[in-house]
Amino acid sequence: MSSNDVDDTDEEAGDAASAKRKLSGKVLVLYIALPLLVLIGAGVGVYMSGLLGGGEDAHEEKQAVVEPVFYDLPDFLVNLSGEAPQHFLKMKVTLQITDAEAAKRLDAEMPRILDAFQMFLRELRPEDVQGSAGMLRVKEELMRRINLAIRPPVVTDILFREVIVQ
Structure with missing residues (x-):
């Protein structure tokens, strides 16, 4: 084995490690951050639509409307x-x-x-x-x-x- 072969092997190992680091950042975003954002967005949407909490208040407000x-x-x-x-x-x-x-x-x-x-x-x-x-x-x-x-x-x-x- 020549010194060039060792250097090539080291570079390939370094490239593989940096590729794993880049991939791990993408994996973090795709598998953790993105689902969290989707769940938070869905929760806010359900709350704002009145399905979760405040349903009785909306019903009472409709009854409080006075006739002109x-x-x-x-x-x-x-x-x-x-x-x-x-x-x-x-x-x-x-x-x-x-x-x-x-x-x-x-x-x-x-x-x-x-x-x-x-x-x-x-x-x-x-x-x-x-x-x-x-x-x-x-x-x-x-x-x-x-x-x-x-x-x-x-x-x-x-x-x-x-x-x-x-």
Whole structure:
């Protein structure tokens, strides 16, 4: 055996040992870390879906949902500002309120609410109420005015039943 043969054998043994070290790192990841991550992910998924713990709380929350209460305002018929020919706006509005007790407050504050609505609606021009974007701006402004008229606010939404511009 020559010294070259011994060196070749030593290099092959060193290559085999380093290959085992590289393989052992991959084995560690594949057989230990990856299954742990999968189990943790599955556990979080089961917990978040409500199958594990918190199932009764979710059921109680569904029962705590209150039915909406609606309050119809009188119909509005106003002339719109702008140049001739004269345009009119006819509106039927329903308010969604927090509870039945809020209806009593609305009855008491009705003159103030109607005044705020009339003042705003009479300043509108026909192009202000065109399209869904225009109606959204009208809805937001009416909501702002009613919340200013009644403190603390009891109206959660304004619903248009009918809007006619003539």
